[in-house]
Amino acid sequence: MPRKKFPPKTAGSRLISAFPIAKVGDNIAVIERMLTEKADDFQTIDYVYVIDEDNALKGVISIKEIHSSKKDAAIEDVMTKKLVFAHPLTEQERIVYLALSNGIKSIPVVDKQKRLLGIVPFNVILNVFNEEVREDTFKFGGIFHKVGKEYTTIKASASTMIKTRLPWLMIGVLGGTITASIITNFENVLSTLLALAAFAPVLAYLSDAVGTQSETLTVRSIALDPKLSLKSYFLREFAVAIVLALVCGALLSTVALFGWQDLILGLIVGVSMFLSVIAAVFISTGFPFIFKKVNLDPAVASGPFATMISDVATMTIYFVTASLLLVQFGLM
Amino acid sequence: MPRKKFPPKTAGSRLISAFPIAKVGDNIAVIERMLTEKADDFQTIDYVYVIDEDNALKGVISIKEIHSSKKDAAIEDVMTKKLVFAHPLTEQERIVYLALSNGIKSIPVVDKQKRLLGIVPFNVILNVFNEEVREDTFKFGGIFHKVGKEYTTIKASASTMIKTRLPWLMIGVLGGTITASIITNFENVLSTLLALAAFAPVLAYLSDAVGTQSETLTVRSIALDPKLSLKSYFLREFAVAIVLALVCGALLSTVALFGWQDLILGLIVGVSMFLSVIAAVFISTGFPFIFKKVNLDPAVASGPFATMISDVATMTIYFVTASLLLVQFGLM
Numbered sequence: 001m002p003r004k005k006f007p008p009k010t011a012g013s014r015l016i017s018a019f020p021i022a023k024v025g026d027n028i029a030v031i032e033r034m035l036t037e038k039a040d041d042f043q044t045i046d047y048v049y050v051i052d053e054d055n056a057l058k059g060v061i062s063i064k065e066i067h068s069s070k071k072d073a074a075i076e077d078v079m080t081k082k083l084v085f086a087h088p089l090t091e092q093e094r095i096v097y098l099a100l101s102n103g104i105k106s107i108p109v110v111d112k113q114k115r116l117l118g119i120v121p122f123n124v125i126l127n128v129f130n131e132e133v134r135e136d137t138f139k140f141g142g143i144f145h146k147v148g149k150e151y152t153t154i155k156a157s158a159s160t161m162i163k164t165r166l167p168w169l170m171i172g173v174l175g176g177t178i179t180a181s182i183i184t185n186f187e188n189v190l191s192t193l194l195a196l197a198a199f200a201p202v203l204a205y206l207s208d209a210v211g212t213q214s215e216t217l218t219v220r221s222i223a224l225d226p227k228l229s230l231k232s233y234f235l236r237e238f239a240v241a242i243v244l245a246l247v248c249g250a251l252l253s254t255v256a257l258f259g260w261q262d263l264i265l266g267l268i269v270g271v272s273m274f275l276s277v278i279a280a281v282f283i284s285t286g287f288p289f290i291f292k293k294v295n296l297d298p299a300v301a302s303g304p305f306a307t308m309i310s311d312v313a314t315m316t317i318y319f320v321t322a323s324l325l326l327v328q329f330g331l332m
Numbered sequence: 333m334p335r336k337k338f339p340p341k342t343a344g345s346r347l348i349s350a351f352p353i354a355k356v357g358d359n360i361a362v363i364e365r366m367l368t369e370k371a372d373d374f375q376t377i378d379y380v381y382v383i384d385e386d387n388a389l390k391g392v393i394s395i396k397e398i399h400s401s402k403k404d405a406a407i408e409d410v411m412t413k414k415l416v417f418a419h420p421l422t423e424q425e426r427i428v429y430l431a432l433s434n435g436i437k438s439i440p441v442v443d444k445q446k447r448l449l450g451i452v453p454f455n456v457i458l459n460v461f462n463e464e465v466r467e468d469t470f471k472f473g474g475i476f477h478k479v480g481k482e483y484t485t486i487k488a489s490a491s492t493m494i495k496t497r498l499p500w501l502m503i504g505v506l507g508g509t510i511t512a513s514i515i516t517n518f519e520n521v522l523s524t525l526l527a528l529a530a531f532a533p534v535l536a537y538l539s540d541a542v543g544t545q546s547e548t549l550t551v552r553s554i555a556l557d558p559k560l561s562l563k564s565y566f567l568r569e570f571a572v573a574i575v576l577a578l579v580c581g582a583l584l585s586t587v588a589l590f591g592w593q594d595l596i597l598g599l600i601v602g603v604s605m606f607l608s609v610i611a612a613v614f615i616s617t618g619f620p621f622i623f624k625k626v627n628l629d630p631a632v633a634s635g636p637f638a639t640m641i642s643d644v645a646t647m648t649i650y651f652v653t654a655s656l657l658l659v660q661f662g663l664m
Contacts, residue, residue, distance in 0.1 A: 129458075200532055201508070202509070206508060
């Protein structure tokens with residue numbers, strides 16, 4: 001089996017070739033003898049893969065099934081013909097999904113002619129899962145992540161930690177500067193109704209919270225099922241967003257109304273809370289999908305990046321709504 | 333093997349008992365015959381576990397090693413005696429850690445007398461990993477999570493989604509109300525220096541960002557290595573925090589100084605940014621550890637809960653710093 005070089009993070013880049021292969025026509029006794037003679041050469045003997053004369057994958061049999069089959073049984077009669085497999089350019093996280101959803105230990109990788117190129121074995125699958133989870137979680141938290149043994153969270157040096165965490169905070173400073181400029185541009189609105197300042201962080205926080213929930217769900221759904229139906233996913237997410245936006249808007253409006261005894265404040269806070277939750281969900285559900293489309297990692301889009309965009313949007317919505325309503329009521 | 337009932341989420345609750353066991357004194361031929369005769373009864377034959385007359389676990393041999401061993405070899409001479417094992421009350425996520433760090437497919441579970449109670453097999457380990465990851469990620473994003481097949485993110489109904497996401501947002505509304513009250517109580521500070529309002533969301537955002545990074549690292553480190561050294565972890569985290577706080581404080585101070593042409597604003601923003609980053613790291617590193625100590629899930633402590641506390645702290649630091657400095661400079 002000649003090994004081509006496949007891009008990193010694909011099934012092809014994770015292949016091993018030291019595993020047992022049988023030919024159509026072999027019987028169980030032949031396979032058992034082969035296993036006994038060559039067991040030392042194999043990295044794993046969880047499954048024996050069965051190929052035809054063109055190297056095309058025809059079936060698979062587990063070591064357990066080999067032990068429980070009659071010695072003279074033809075392999076075609078006892079092997080599983082319904083195959084789970086990946087292609088060399090399949091993303092490595094898809095392998096985890098296949099192993100999880102089918103409860104199998106290795107995934108065979110085949111080319112377009114269904115010729116067997118190798119398998120991704122159990123220990124690689126578990127490691128890929130760990131890498132992907134660590135990466136997604138860290139990107140989500142705004143931590144650039146170098147995968148490799150030199151970088152485990154517990155052992156990494158303080159300077160490595162600073163170098164990986166600081167870049168995202170710089171994006172935050174940039175976004176924050178934009179947010180601050182927006183608020184300053186509405187200084188006349190603020191001086192008309194100073195209490196608006198009190199609710200600015202609340203609005204930013206709640207929009208972010210709803211956005212983070214949407215991101216978490218979207219990034220994970222994309223990661224585990226790359227064939228996710230975009231349309232039905234969006235539709236449900238927006239039905240949910242409208243309810244959440246209504247509840248948050250109504251509650252915050254009530255708080256402003258009773259706590260601050262200000263009708264117009266209550267109205268501004270309620271309306272802009274509603275609108276900015278919708279905007280936040282739109283941003284944080286849409287971004288991962290867009291990033292995926294242009295082949296960037298959805299987890300990068302989430303966390304700090306989407307939060308920044310969402311914060312700018314929230315503050316713009318808040319102060320534009322406030323301006324419009326204050327003018328409408330003849331207060332400004 | 334009598335099965336006791338163990339608490340959920342422990343290794344004991346994940347045991348299977350249909351797997352091959354050999355006795356000290358058996359040879360390879362005996363074991364192979366046993367495997368062939370009983371393969372159908374076993375759920376997995378990845379490893380054969382070797383016990384003595386008291387049921388105490390003495391060794392383990394992989395199916396691959398069985399195939400490559402001489403038929404007449406005594407099991408004691410070929411088995412691995414350095415054992416990786418768990419106890420029935422070991423947390424299930426520890427099993428994932430053991431499998432990952434040792435590259436093995438099943439983890440045997442033994443009682444205090446080292447008697448073999450069962451094993452946690454490969455497919456259960458992969459599922460536990462998936463459950464734990466899903467749970468941690470979702471709790472992190474402020475989504476209550478029911479584990480079970482009826483609840484997968486893609487298939488869940490809109491109403492399930494609302495029910496799982498709304499509770500955390502309510503905590504946000506509560507925290508937001510507290511934050512808003514704090515700001516309102518400093519209305520005289522705000523009216524003295526209106527530009528302070530522009531930087532309130534920025535400070536909240538950056539403190540949250542640093543806090544989220546710390547949480548991500550802490551929750552994941554605790555999950556994968558429950559024996560994590562608290563002291564050295566804290567020390568490194570605080571060294572990192574001081575540098576990040578200095579950089580963020582200096583940058584934001586520069587932005588205020590040049591963008592807003594206000595020396596006192598620059599000073600207030602810089603000092604309070606520095607202090608609130610330190611506070612955020614303290615809160616988001618400390619909370620998961622405290623939650624762990626009292627046996628609550630660290631992932632719940634993170635995300636929305638720590639963010640809320642951290643937001644309140646940030647606003648208090650900001651406006652107290654502003655008051656003190658404005659009074660100090662005779663401006664209020």
